[in-house]
Amino acid sequence: GGRATARTLAGPPAAADLLARAAALAATLPVTPAIAFIRVGDDPASESYVRGKAKKAAELGLDSRVHALPADTTQADLHALIGTLNADPGVHGVLLQLPLPGHLNADAALTCIDPRKDVDGLHPVSAGLLWQGQPGLRPCTPAGVMALLDHYRIPVAGQHAVIVGRSALVGRPLAGLLLNADATVTVAHRATPDLGAVTRRADLLIVAAGQAHLITPDMVRPGATVIDVGINRVPGQDGARASLTGDVHPDVAGVAGALTPVPGGVGPMTVAQLMMNTVQAAAQQTPADRRNGASGDVPR
Ligand code: NAD
Numbered sequence: 001g002g003r004a005t006a007r008t009l010a011g012p013p014a015a016a017d018l019l020a021r022a023a024a025l026a027a028t029l030p031v032t033p034a035i036a037f038i039r040v041g042d043d044p045a046s047e048s049y050v051r052g053k054a055k056k057a058a059e060l061g062l063d064s065r066v067h068a069l070p071a072d073t074t075q076a077d078l079h080a081l082i083g084t085l086n087a088d089p090g091v092h093g094v095l096l097q098l099p100l101p102g103h104l105n106a107d108a109a110l111t112c113i114d115p116r117k118d119v120d121g122l123h124p125v126s127a128g129l130l131w132q133g134q135p136g137l138r139p140c141t142p143a144g145v146m147a148l149l150d151h152y153r154i155p156v157a158g159q160h161a162v163i164v165g166r167s168a169l170v171g172r173p174l175a176g177l178l179l180n181a182d183a184t185v186t187v188a189h190r191a192t193p194d195l196g197a198v199t200r201r202a203d204l205l206i207v208a209a210g211q212a213h214l215i216t217p218d219m220v221r222p223g224a225t226v227i228d229v230g231i232n233r234v235p236g237q238d239g240a241r242a243s244l245t246g247d248v249h250p251d252v253a254g255v256a257g258a259l260t261p262v263p264g265g266v267g268p269m270t271v272a273q274l275m276m277n278t279v280q281a282a283a284q285q286t287p288a289d290r291r292n293g294a295s296g297d298v299p300r
Helices: 013-027 044-059 075-087 106-112 123-131 141-150 171-180 195-199 252-253 264-285
Strands: 034-040 063-069 095-097 160-166 184-188 204-207 225-227 232-234 244-245
Touching: 013 141, 013 264, 034 044, 034 075, 034 264, 044 063, 063 075, 063 244, 075 095, 075 106, 095 106, 095 264, 123 171, 141 171, 141 225, 141 264, 160 171, 160 195, 171 184, 184 195
Parallel strands: 034 063, 034 095, 160 184, 160 204, 204 225
Antiparallel strands: 232 244
């Protein structure tokens, strides 16, 4: 008999839609939105992430610059650079690429960023505004998930959303965004007993655990929408190249109603949302009388 296959929620068309909206907002501004990246040390993954983000900014016609600091940078030097960028009216967004070398305190550095320039949405003020349901800059991956759901017209209001993972980067802010969008929200994590009993209750299951194939078909309600945020590197076998896989087992496609692929699902949304955040930050920092119609209000 035929096996049901979930609708694929591809990231690239949804990301293109978000980038087009960012470009349209940028076109209403009297300034070119500008983002400054700070990277510390020589972690190759961080280097490649920053390169990708800067490339996307250039494609969109935004200004960007990269401050690559040596691995032995002190906390004081890092804070001094952030202070300089905060005070520079030509910079609208400041992004500190994580992780930092072990001797540096990321939370302390993130807290130094001017919240108006906090395009990664990780400053405690941004987190507080999110949880109060007030406008503000939102973390890129969770906001990107919301944009993906919106693009594919997946209902959120009144749905039971279950999130697996409670990190400050993904799980927690996503819970706030889903609450603000009128979902009923459950957050599961490493200490949740019988994870499947919780995930089976989800109309909307969003997984950000960083555990390859954690979610198996028996853990998913038939017809549920499943969003796979996980990116796990699996070593290649028998000389094959290493590959990327999500937190959701591929067989879940036989049970779910809709499913994001990995790669090519949530990943492209994160970078697109960063561009939108940068344009929104620039709009907020541009006096209203110099703007060309658009309010530049940061949406909820
Ligand atoms: P993290 O390690 O900070 O947090 C993982 C969370 O998952 C924790 O709260 C933990 O309690 C929970 N968890 C771990 N194992 C679990 C288990 N067996 N059962 C239930 N809960 C479990 O990770 P993170 O930064 O939130 O990232 C999560 C995943 O998302 C990673 O694979 C990461 O690479 C990926 N990610 C993707 C993007 C993107 O752009 N697509 C962006 C950020 C993170």
